[in-house]
Amino acid sequence: MNYIYGKDLTSALDSEYRVYLCGNLKKPQDLKYIHDEKNEMGISHYRKFTADIPHLHTQALEYNYLISGSSKILILDTGEEFVFEEGSIFVIPPMTKYASKHLADTKILFFKSPGGNDKQLIEVDDKVSKWLSAW
Secondary structure (H helix, E strand, C coil), X not given: CCCCCHHHHHHHHHHCCEEEEEECCCXXXXXXXXXXXXXXXXXXXXXXXXXXXXXXXXXXXXXXXXXXXXXXXXXXXXXXXXXXXXXCEEEEXXXXXXXXEECCCEXXXXXXXCCCCCEXXXXXXXXXXXXXXXX
């Protein structure tokens, strides 16, 4: 059986904004994680308003559960904007170009299948840059 104690997870999130719970990680982290060749799971804690760099995943289907806070997702190819609050779940299919931003104290549990670093950064225009700059 594999496990991670809650106190260890809490301690790791006190010093890092993102920790991985399972996966086949290439970068070191302080939290002991569960090795998994096929999937990745972790928690992101955005302590202040944060906009992530727009990107897509070439292979991974990404599940996101908002533990707390609020997130906005902008689908770059369609211009659709979604607002997600605490308790919401959203799934981003592979090859979906998106931008995301998060209010302070937002926590997201994410799960990617298959795991691995398949992220490709997306160049954005002034309109998307402006969208990313404020809530």
